[in-house]
Amino acid sequence: MSRLRAIRRVMGPPVGAVLLALIVASVILFVSGANPFVAFGNVIEYGTRLETLVESFNRATPLYLSGIAFAIAMRMNLFQIGVEGQYILAAFVAAYVGAGVGSLFPPLHVLIILVVAMLVGAAWAGLAGWMKVTRNVHEVISTIMLNAIAVGGVVSFLLGRWSIETASLDTRLGDIATTGWFPSLNPILELVTREIKRVELTGFILVAAVVGIGYHLLVNRTRLGFDLRATGTNPFAAEASGVPPKRTIVLAMLISGAVAGLVGMADLLGDQHFYSLRFPQGLGFAGIAVALLGRNHAVGAAIAAIAFGWLERASGILEVRGDAPREIVTIMVGVIILFAVIAYALAQRRGRIEAAAAAAAQVTEASGPDTEEADT
Amino acid sequence: MSIVREPPMITLRDTVMQGRRRWLVYSLGAVLILAATQMFAKQATDDLTSSGTWAIALAWSVPILMAGLGGLFSERAGVVNIGLEGMLILGTWFGAFGTMIGGPWFGMLLAAVAGGVGGLMMATAAVGFNVDHIVAGVAINLMAPGLTRFLSDLHFSDRGGSITQSPNISGVSSFSLPIFAGGTVFGWKSPDILGSIENAEVFWLSDLAGIARGFVFQMSWLTLIAFLILPLSIVLLWRTRFGLRLRSCGEHPHAADSLGVNVYKYKYYGVVISGALAGLGGGFLAIQLSGLYKEGQTQGKGYIGLATMIFGNWNPIGTARGAILFGFTETLRLRDESAAHALLLLVAIVVGLLLIWRILRRSGRLGTVQLAIVAVAVGYWYANSTGVPNQLPAITPHIAVLVVLLFATSRLRPPAADGLPFRKGDT
Numbered sequence: 032m033s034r035l036r037a038i039r040r041v042m043g044p045p046v047g048a049v050l051l052a053l054i055v056a057s058v059i060l061f062v063s064g065a066n067p068f069v070a071f072g073n074v075i076e077y078g079t080r081l082e083t084l085v086e087s088f089n090r091a092t093p094l095y096l097s098g099i100a101f102a103i104a105m106r107m108n109l110f111q112i113g114v115e116g117q118y119i120l121a122a123f124v125a126a127y128v129g130a131g132v133g134s135l136f137p138p139l140h141v142l143i144i145l146v147v148a149m150l151v152g153a154a155w156a157g158l159a160g161w162m163k164v165t166r167n168v169h170e171v172i173s174t175i176m177l178n179a180i181a182v183g184g185v186v187s188f189l190l191g192r193w194s195i196e197t198a199s200l201d202t203r204l205g206d207i208a209t210t211g212w213f214p215s216l217n218p219i220l221e222l223v224t225r226e227i228k229r230v231e232l233t234g235f236i237l238v239a240a241v242v243g244i245g246y247h248l249l250v251n252r253t254r255l256g257f258d259l260r261a262t263g264t265n266p267f268a269a270e271a272s273g274v275p276p277k278r279t280i281v282l283a284m285l286i287s288g289a290v291a292g293l294v295g296m297a298d299l300l301g302d303q304h305f306y307s308l309r310f311p312q313g314l315g316f317a318g319i320a321v322a323l324l325g326r327n328h329a330v331g332a333a334i335a336a337i338a339f340g341w342l343e344r345a346s347g348i349l350e351v352r353g354d355a356p357r358e359i360v361t362i363m364v365g366v367i368i369l370f371a372v373i374a375y376a377l378a379q380r381r382g383r384i385e386a387a388a389a390a391a392a393q394v395t396e397a398s399g400p401d402t403e404e405a406d407t
Numbered sequence: 408m409s410i411v412r413e414p415p416m417i418t419l420r421d422t423v424m425q426g427r428r429r430w431l432v433y434s435l436g437a438v439l440i441l442a443a444t445q446m447f448a449k450q451a452t453d454d455l456t457s458s459g460t461w462a463i464a465l466a467w468s469v470p471i472l473m474a475g476l477g478g479l480f481s482e483r484a485g486v487v488n489i490g491l492e493g494m495l496i497l498g499t500w501f502g503a504f505g506t507m508i509g510g511p512w513f514g515m516l517l518a519a520v521a522g523g524v525g526g527l528m529m530a531t532a533a534v535g536f537n538v539d540h541i542v543a544g545v546a547i548n549l550m551a552p553g554l555t556r557f558l559s560d561l562h563f564s565d566r567g568g569s570i571t572q573s574p575n576i577s578g579v580s581s582f583s584l585p586i587f588a589g590g591t592v593f594g595w596k597s598p599d600i601l602g603s604i605e606n607a608e609v610f611w612l613s614d615l616a617g618i619a620r621g622f623v624f625q626m627s628w629l630t631l632i633a634f635l636i637l638p639l640s641i642v643l644l645w646r647t648r649f650g651l652r653l654r655s656c657g658e659h660p661h662a663a664d665s666l667g668v669n670v671y672k673y674k675y676y677g678v679v680i681s682g683a684l685a686g687l688g689g690g691f692l693a694i695q696l697s698g699l700y701k702e703g704q705t706q707g708k709g710y711i712g713l714a715t716m717i718f719g720n721w722n723p724i725g726t727a728r729g730a731i732l733f734g735f736t737e738t739l740r741l742r743d744e745s746a747a748h749a750l751l752l753l754v755a756i757v758v759g760l761l762l763i764w765r766i767l768r769r770s771g772r773l774g775t776v777q778l779a780i781v782a783v784a785v786g787y788w789y790a791n792s793t794g795v796p797n798q799l800p801a802i803t804p805h806i807a808v809l810v811v812l813l814f815a816t817s818r819l820r821p822p823a824a825d826g827l828p829f830r831k832g833d834t
Contacts, residue, residue: 356560361553
């Protein structure tokens, strides 16, 4: 029974939030003149095609990495809103270096690109961490400003400087040689499925899985992870018990930034192979949604990332069929987040009240008769 | 804090610069620095102090000011409102939409209402359900662009706009103050006193006149109203019972609660007013400044507004000062490249003066050395360049925010219970 209740407590809020978001979306669809049942029927029909599923996982991969990057800092109550700037800056620099080194031994080439991206991401996040520990600048403000400086300033300026002439009008960097490409998983996937057309399952999904496992181990099995969680739960108690607060903050930001650096790599190494003005943006903010819905949990975030990835890809059909603009998904994601965080807050409060009641009951049970006698 | 540590010594600052007179001296000094920068700049420019620049700068500072005042109402009530950006976005869309239906005034009204609804959602989550304030704000910021994009597709696509922008709309008319800036009174073209002084090109005096004229010349009625909201906010927050109660909810909600103040109610008020102000700012941006709604046109002005409020030390006047500063850099970017280049010199001069100030006051050595490095670096850059990359003015506000926060955080004092959850009965 208690196990069932535990499952309900964990799964209840997100499932409820998704259901509510579905209702909101239905109302919006209905008001804008489409039949919600037909529209959702189309989405499910299109969304269960093999190609759409592959695309969903391709999208989920960077979302997941972004969510984990946010979650690492969030575990110690650091609101790292800067994933957006960190991954774009990191992808830009990594693309420049990756194209600049020419052709190399493939694993080495990929490794160089990944390391550069992680270092750049870590450095940019570390800057915010440094500002926090030395000058007490709140990380929300500093990361938002650093986002704007990275995207609107550094990348925009250097892209103009370093761009190459091409036939297309796109402002872009040079191509990364094929030795720096990440292999697709299609051949492996096709062992169990039919032939996949047009799309390729990104191999970077394995890297994301490794990062997820690493995150889980880091937070739950290492001393640093314990320090993170302790500081997040009660900073004063943590400091009193010997956790160095400044060092932990900087470390959390550095690790978070390093993971953020990987966010753009799935697209860079698996799909585009160069950086341009059209490089995907907004993954950093989407990652916040993933982490919030997944409660900063490695598996929860994975489910959230896949769900959001699927919603985004499968909803493309709405526009094709003329049911509604696909932006309805963005609204749904927002609604899901809002309802989910409210539901989590309520569940947490209820949990606390139940725990307090249970503790009170234990106390009265243990010492009840005595105290009653003493009182009278 | 600093007052306690300083030795009780009567300085020049205490004697000369008392109260409001201090403000006058500061402003005159600031104009003097601007005038000097212009005089010594490599490329001749008079845009740093021209009335045209300042009129536009004033208009561009309105969205930031509105967002900043919005943040003020919210944070004084103890709710950190990172969702201002989303409310600003709602304001831009509904402002443009309302203008298409019923003219610019209706558009502004609709923008305020839309922002207020955004604030209500935020308040419901953050105050009603005790969701972490930043999480709730982020949720609003995630939702708003999706909603506006969705609505654009429904309402703008078939009216000459597209999924990312609305058709062109027109703002409200503007006016010039008679006699001082040459406005017309019942058809009579009055003299333009400030304009004449500005054109005389007397060092400092003409610069003063130019800036002053910028505040009264070709100002839209909406800008005027926006700047009237500033004193109104001060009166509301510091001179009324409502304001006292609202602020008490941000400082010590449990104390307020024990005195019978309905803390929830005032927090709701604070956040909803906050959203409405941000909505107004967004509406102004779309209707008056851009002449259309366009996706991404807020460019993080909500965040900038929040940051201005923070380094305005949670005070309306400080917020307005920051907003005008950012409106000014924004204008230079749009208007004049050589003026933007002169901005480098200006930064070098200001940092240099700050350096002298610190040396005279014998402040900490590390900060002084850092400042010296900055001054020399910017000065060197200025001397060895003829222009600045056009990205620089765009990110100047963001760099300025970081620099100010790096050097000034010790002097900032947020409301004591800012950002903390409140639940009646829990202590």
